[in-house]
Amino acid sequence: MSFTHLHVASGFSLRHGADTPQTIVSAAAAHDQPAVALTDRDSLAGAVRFVAACREAGIGAIVGVDLPLAPWTREDVVARDRGLARVVVLARGRGGWAGLCRLTSALHQAGEENGLQHQVFSRINALIRDGGITVLLGPQSDVGAAVAARRPDIARALLAQWQATGCEMVVELVSHRSRDPRIAASDINGAPQRGHAYSTALAARMWQFATDERVPVVLTNAVRHVEQSGARIVDVLDAVRRLVPLDARHLDRSNAEGYLKSTPEMWQVAEEIAEAAGGDVHGFASHSAARHLIDTTEALASRCVLDPIAHVGLGEIHLPELDVIMGRVSAEALNTAWDRPLETHRASAELATEAADADAVLRARCEEALLRKGFSASDARVRERLDDELATIAKLGFATYFLTVGVVVRDIRSAGIRVAARGSGAGCFVNHLLDIALINPLEHDLLMERFLTPLRRALPDIDIDVESARRLEAYDLIFARFGAARVASVSMMETYRVRHAIRDVGAALGLPRNEIDVFAKAFPHIRASSARDALRELPELRRTGIGKMAAAGTLDELLTLIEGIDRLPRHIALHPCGVLLSDATLRDRTPIQASAGDYPMSQFDKDDVETMGLLKLDVLGIRMQSAMAHAIDEIARTTGEVVELDRIPFDDEATYELIRSTRTLGCFQIESPGQRELVGKFAPENFHDIIVDISLFRPGPVKSDMIVPFLRARQGWSMPEYLHPDLRPALQETCGVVVFHEQVIRMIAVFTGVTLAEADEIRRSLGSFDKQPKVRAWFYPAALRRGYQLESVEAVWEVLRAFASFGFCKAHAAAFAVPTYQSAWLKTHHTAAFFAGVLTHDPGMYPKRLILDDARNFGIPILGLDINRSRAEFVVDRNEEGELGIRIALSQVKGMDDASLESILQGHPFGSLSDFWKRTRTPRPVVENLVLAGAFDATHGVSARPRRNGINRRDLLLHVADLDRWASRKLAVDQLSLDCGPADVPLRTGLPDMDSSERVRAELDVLGLDVSRHVVDFYTPLLDALGVTRSRDLLKTRSRQEILIAGVKVATQTPPIRSGRRVVFLTLDDATGPVDAAFFEDAQGPYASTLFHSWLLLVRGSVRRAGPKGVSITATGCWDLAEARRRWLAGGLEAVQEFMDEVPWFEGDDAMVEGAAASRSSRPVMVRTGGMSQRGSQRVLVHPSGFRQSPWADLKPAGDEVSTGAPGKLWHSSPGSSGW
């Protein structure tokens, strides 16, 4: 006997289902059921991973959608949540899958329209050529509701309507053994409970109805959770969806019977229904009737099982048609309505011709580019490379792919938007010829095989960087070229994190709001499944009341619920970069819904899209590109010079000098503390060095094995060592050290004689731990056969094994090196314009105020906010001496909105404050902010230094008050008055001027920038008294010296670190430059809270010197600087000393992280180490190569709310760049 569940909701039924598709599949397989269905509400987002999971588990996959029948708007969803009638629609065969996709798309598009109902189904059915859909009319359907209401006449009429659509219909029976209200009006607690649709009695009546109407019946269990205990999660989800606390009235379910029951359990249900129906059903005795019910169910199930490849189309590649790429199809034809059938079927002969044409077009374009770019047509190397690549592309049939990307890039560039490809695609010569990649791979010795080989028939991955500010324009261009029928964006599912899980679970349980808030905010942004561990391990949580409750076990049930919601999708969102390009079959293969900005969005995420074989182009908005575009515009505007940034040669010595100076704040890729340290030691001299520098900055055991030997050889401390003379050509560029994937490929090829393409396959296998033994078993004999000594083979193997997963792709680094060089070039030669760009678009990790200070340190005049000279963005402006400086932007002003900005820019110039007031509609608070930040200083002659005579900012504020009062009186009283109105000129009121600290305070508050003076300047007396070492003096310190540093916090980072403990890197700005310090785990505990929550810090640490430019500080304590100053002012140095001696109480935890890699798998494994007690142990992530990482690395540190006095969030906190 067998049974197949046909009605199952997963977590992709948002806030309705409690388990993932994977869990469902595993459970069905464990029950030995031959197949299982996924029928999510309104969505196919889970379908692809479901089908893949079924394939892996060896059971059949059935896919359907649970759809609402009534008009469906956003308001409806909340208000009518309970009242919506629904049906389940199952797909049969390829046509059924296409039909489901289109049906789901139609549902989302027609959301606002009325009468969606059966018309949708009838149109869909006409579109389906082979296979089709089956509709299940269950207790939730309109027919079911009529039967429940004892109106068989209505039920019959509705059924007739359904049958008129021509779709296959069955009646669905469900029994959760709910209480029939006729039997008991209230539940066991005495509470009145609504009768529910899933009672056995109703199921029996529906069976009778179906028999009378001669419609087949099937049995399902309307599953929402896999285990019975999942009912709690389901209840929480219902409460969350309805935005109400849990209460019996709000439950959707009447009991917990809606789980994935086993086959015997379902048989029992079948028998109960049969018995309740009496012996009259189909004329069978009840046992036989039950058997008949199950048989019909299984018969339908077997017809609905989908073949992943033949029906769903996993792995099928569909590229846009050549005619579309070449612009030969009209706009109307490109934008057909969703429901008009497209002639999508193309004969294989037609496809073959098109492929040949595409190859020809691609070759023609490449040849033309060779000439245009000045390559010599007779250069054998060029010729051979081009022919090789074109042959590979032709063999794979990917010419259209390259032409597609080529035309996209060309369209974007023609619109004047900066664009460049990133990734391994830079290694492809064809990409360079098509202007997709700026780098010439021949010049930099990059390999095509790393990007594309005939051995992998998967679409290569090309990512395109565009200016962030114009990214949507780029999207529009793609839609214009290919049409809405062939383009869609990609979605992503936002899942629960601890904070959301706590808020939702807490609200559902009716816990007090402010308690929930505190609880939620204490956590960093981590996965909900890590909540318990975070409470135990993170020092800043363990000490709190919540941490202690968790340790005492009184939060267990709450935490179980919170962890249960983890991994569940919260809502579907637009992926910020992914774009799908396809031929006309797109909407037959993926469901589409609308998204923010009205871009049609596939319900599949980026992994599903890859599984399906769809062409996905990532169009990334890069702020540095916008910053550089702005800089170029400013250069043209202020000096008339036109800079063609993509044409500048890569050999400017001054640029490399700047890079070597490590004063690279604002530059792409090389501004982080780690990178500045590396660049300081490395001293790059040319473009190739930049490529190497970017590649060296990797996580893993590489620091000691890669960076140190390389730097030593490079600086001449040791001779480069080569593993073998035959490897010298490949490793020469990096002094014998293996750095690049391309080098690994070459090494394998040299030592074993395989082709580069085969070598790349081997390299990929080396990245997964379980494949390594197989590769080893092949490598040794192959190398030995070539005559290499065992010693060499072993040495090479060790290196290959370690570096395969940690090397870096040189092509990727080369693509990145271009904007790195370009940004450094701009900073060198057009410093003011560079800063204007960086300040406007904020591309880097540091807060704007630090960048502004860097500009100051470069000697660029900083020109304050000026109502007549400031623009929306930061721009270059000349000061009184005619020097190029940076003018503060109006958009920085707190509260400034687009409308006001517009009116200000339109109204230039303004003669006075009252002129401004009259002619713009700027709200009063914004005007006050403008005054406070000094925007009207120039207009009214307010001087930079506080003065006793003359107008000052406080006078101007009062003037604003006057103007405002007059304006409102004018509005209120529309009659003649003897008042002549406010003075046009502000009066001197005698109020004292704002002193410099008040000005800076106001600037920070209004602009987030300390423009007139650096914030730390006010602390100079204290810093001098304490003997704090300033950034400019760091190079004078000695190793092991204990020093104090202080400043404004500009960044905290928690990158992955080899030993598995969490390290926090801190960067302070002390007005003379940045200072970096590292907090290792033993130092963090008592200070973690101050570290994350304070803005001005005083830090004690010991110095570590490494070379003439290398200084690093290991921190041993940190204190709030503002508090220290208060103590100092009150009680002198003694009071400060006392303050610093107070070590916050801390429960010491010195569990050593031992490398206990208990299980080695191909993905990092979480391991508990360090002690017998569960509570005392720590967790470590172990990578396949043995690299150990703290699970809390790569997470955003806590403390997003500002606790101590910083106006707003003025620093950067992140996982940081990997590699230190």
Added chain:
Amino acid sequence: MTKRPPGEITVTAVNGVPTRLRWRERSYLVEQVLSHWVESGAWWQIVARRVGTATADHIPLSCTVWRVEARGTRGSMVVDLAHDAEADTWSLVRLAD
């Protein structure tokens, strides 16, 4: 659970179906199962109460209720018996003569 007829009840069940019960020191034989269904418990009330304290109270997620006709020496009655599967306890919910 509130509003229950008083007294401990012991139930013998075969395959989950009650066959005998003992209440107020009298034995009854289950003659007929009139119907049965499954009900939900308000499990969340306990979780909310339990945050920060340690209480041993338990509200079941699910209860199966059996409406049976039971006959004893003094005649027969119709009772609702509730079974908490997680804790494996029986209670008498309702009584109708």
